[in-house]
Amino acid sequence: MRKVIQTNEITKQYGSVRAVNGVTFQVEEGEIFGVVGPNGAGKTTTIECIEGLRKPDSGSVDLLGYVPWKDHLEVAERIGIQLQESALPLRIRVKESLDLFGAFYAEREDSQVLLDRLGLADKSKAMFSKLSGGQKQRLFIALALVNKPQVLFFDELTTGLDPHARRSMWDLVRQIRDQGSTVFLTTHFMEEAERLCDRVLIMDDGKIVALDTPEALIRSLGVERRLVFTIANHFDAQSLSEMPQVDRVEQIGERVVVYGSGERFASSIVRGLETSGVDFSDLRTQDPTLEDVFLSLTGKEIREA
Amino acid sequence: MRGLKELTWINLKLFIREPISTFFTLAFPPLLILLFGAMYGNDPSPMFGGYGSMDVSMSGYTAVILSTVGFMNIPITIGNYRELGVLRRYQASALRPRVFITADVIANMLVTLLGMLLLVLSGWLLYDVRFEGKVLSFVLGVVWSGLALFAFGYLIGSLAPGARAAQVIGMVIFYPMMFLSGATIPMEVLPESIQHIADYLPLTHVVNLLRGLWFGEGWGDNILAVAVLAGILVVSTVFAVRVFRWE
Numbered sequence: 001m002r003k004v005i006q007t008n009e010i011t012k013q014y015g016s017v018r019a020v021n022g023v024t025f026q027v028e029e030g031e032i033f034g035v036v037g038p039n040g041a042g043k044t045t046t047i048e049c050i051e052g053l054r055k056p057d058s059g060s061v062d063l064l065g066y067v068p069w070k071d072h073l074e075v076a077e078r079i080g081i082q083l084q085e086s087a088l089p090l091r092i093r094v095k096e097s098l099d100l101f102g103a104f105y106a107e108r109e110d111s112q113v114l115l116d117r118l119g120l121a122d123k124s125k126a127m128f129s130k131l132s133g134g135q136k137q138r139l140f141i142a143l144a145l146v147n148k149p150q151v152l153f154f155d156e157l158t159t160g161l162d163p164h165a166r167r168s169m170w171d172l173v174r175q176i177r178d179q180g181s182t183v184f185l186t187t188h189f190m191e192e193a194e195r196l197c198d199r200v201l202i203m204d205d206g207k208i209v210a211l212d213t214p215e216a217l218i219r220s221l222g223v224e225r226r227l228v229f230t231i232a233n234h235f236d237a238q239s240l241s242e243m244p245q246v247d248r249v250e251q252i253g254e255r256v257v258v259y260g261s262g263e264r265f266a267s268s269i270v271r272g273l274e275t276s277g278v279d280f281s282d283l284r285t286q287d288p289t290l291e292d293v294f295l296s297l298t299g300k301e302i303r304e305a
Numbered sequence: 306m307r308g309l310k311e312l313t314w315i316n317l318k319l320f321i322r323e324p325i326s327t328f329f330t331l332a333f334p335p336l337l338i339l340l341f342g343a344m345y346g347n348d349p350s351p352m353f354g355g356y357g358s359m360d361v362s363m364s365g366y367t368a369v370i371l372s373t374v375g376f377m378n379i380p381i382t383i384g385n386y387r388e389l390g391v392l393r394r395y396q397a398s399a400l401r402p403r404v405f406i407t408a409d410v411i412a413n414m415l416v417t418l419l420g421m422l423l424l425v426l427s428g429w430l431l432y433d434v435r436f437e438g439k440v441l442s443f444v445l446g447v448v449w450s451g452l453a454l455f456a457f458g459y460l461i462g463s464l465a466p467g468a469r470a471a472q473v474i475g476m477v478i479f480y481p482m483m484f485l486s487g488a489t490i491p492m493e494v495l496p497e498s499i500q501h502i503a504d505y506l507p508l509t510h511v512v513n514l515l516r517g518l519w520f521g522e523g524w525g526d527n528i529l530a531v532a533v534l535a536g537i538l539v540v541s542t543v544f545a546v547r548v549f550r551w552e
Contacts, residue, residue: 053397076399083397086390089315091322096315103311104399147399 001028003062004151004182005050010059011206012045019045020056021206032173032183034197036190036290038300042206043186044084047155050184051081064150077105080144080181084155088139090129094120097128098142105147114142118172134165141172152176154185158192170196190290194218202294209297217293226286227258227266232279243272256280309404309411316412320378329373330420334366335427337489347432352493356520359432361491363425364515367447368488370420372508374413375454376461376479377472382409383462384471387552396551406459414451421447437521446518450511453534456541457507463549482508487516507537 005027012020020042027033035043048054050061052068052075061068068075088097098111115121118138123131131139137157144152154173158166166189173196177183187193193200194214202209202217210217224247231237237251237258245262246269258269266285273280295301321327338359347357386392395405428434436443461478465471483489485499486508492500503509514530524531 051397053393073399073401076397081397083390083393086394086397088394089319089386089391090389091319092315096318100308100311100315101398103308104404106307143394143398 001030003027004029004064005033005184006062007046007050008060008062010046010049010056010061012042012049012054012056018206020049022059023203023206023208024059025201025208025211027182027184029182030177030180031198032177032185032196033199033201034193035184035186035201035203036188036193036294037203037209038188041188041203043188043203044155045206046203047153047184047186051075051079051153053081077107077147078150080147080149080152082137082140082144082152082154082157084159084186086140088128090127092128093125094128094131094139095124097139098146101143101146107148109146109148111146114145117145117175118142133160134162137161137165137169138172141169145176149181151182151184154183156186156188158187158189166192190294194290200290202290202297204294204298204300210293214290217290218288221288221293221296222261224259224261224288225265227260227269227283228286229256229273229280229283230254231256232281235276235278239276240269240272243268245269306401306404306407308400309408312400312404312408313411313415316408317415320412320416326378330370330378330416331423333373334370334420334424337366337369338362338424338427338431341489342432347434353491356435357432358491359428360435361493361516363428363434363436364519365488365491365512366424367421367515368450368486368508368511369483370417370424371447371450371454371511372479372482372488374417374420375451375458376475376482379409379413379455379458380461380465380471380475381468383459384465385468387462387550388467390552392551410452410455413455414448417451418444418447436519438518439521442524443515443518446515446524449531450514450534453537453541454507454511456538456545460541460545460548463545482506485509487512507533510534 003026007026008024009022010020011018011022023042023046035046037043045054049056050063050068052063052072055069063075064078066075092100095111095115098114102108102111115124118141120135120138120142123135128136128139157173158169161169170192173183173185185197197214199212200214200217201211212220231254237249237256240246240258241249245265246258246260248259250257270283341362342359345358347359349355349357353361425434458475461474462471465474485495485503486506487495487503488508492503492512495503510530510533514527514534517527517530518524
């Protein structure tokens, strides 16, 4: 696989705050690469150093063979950017903006194709100021795609969107990757990183905490799993802790959580409950998530961090 | 200059869609003719060397259009674009900064010339105003004045953090100049003490140059005004380039 991005020990300081502190990683062609972390972790500064909108204080970035903040135009022709905060003139119309931005590039995508692809065809004459948050975000993706870019940068793409709109954004990002582009994104939603990204870089306080596939990161936590269920009749759930697959059991009233591991962890407990004639319901397994990975690596909940 | 034509065209459309700027640039100057024409008429007067009040005011009202665009529209638009993140969106594309600024200057210049055309047409239809200069020379005078005042406008827009600050700075510069430079009230009518102050106002030199060209003087006859405007253009451009920020 070809490397499209290589950063080497980049640092960036604002006043006395080290926003990015010695970050080194590489991104390969065709992957969805996500940087996750709480607000203030240095995600936006990192992405903007790679885009060339900022120059790091030290360290280097190689983007498609260019130095982004020096070779601005060569880079701009080959990448698409969705910024965390930006806008268009309030009275510009949707299709006008696509035609306008297309005119800035040598290579360009047909605006009607983009309108159809992003579900904006019926909004093509609408003014920017009249669009909903989700529609604006889709228009910004369309603008990022207008030059058929090799690498796409999405900074907090789904922040402020409702869960439904967020899911349809994920589908869009997957489609963009499937059509051959590399996607570099930042998010503070762990679920988004876990569901969407091929590889995840976890960032905190300007530093890399971990970098791997979501599955590998979760596996690295150890393999403790959880089985949760509700019991209707009296039953001392602690008796389950004698089973070999079970580490411990928590019981609060009718609600039971069993922690354990092993291939047949869930099925063996279910069989045990049935043998004992326990009437249980609402049974589900809870696997650890990236949220748990972040918690165990930094000691912080991402939401409060 | 890729994208120049398209961005200029969009800027023109955006200008026309903004009712306030359209009013003050295109409709307000003919209204000045209606108002002041009703008050003073256009009879020849010894005070204006045998010309009428409207004859001598056409160049002043053109200066009003130029300063509306230069001190209000340009700084407010740039401040607004910075505040909202429009400039950042442009910065993150392949749009070259010099294309951005050239398109904006051309669009503002075209709007100014359109305003001037409507103004002169109204003056001609209502008061049969006398024009004794050369059309091309007068239009070039408007363009030259526009370059100087617009450059100053971009400087304000570069210094001001947002639209509101740009508006305040623009108004502080705009209003005194409107009344003290001979733009709305002919210089002959103003007291002598104010005429001395007027020499130091940039807009006075715009009014002088345009009035000279309007009545058939050459550029050489207005060398001071031409030079002052050149100075404003150069100094403002140098400073604006230094202090300009995308965000």
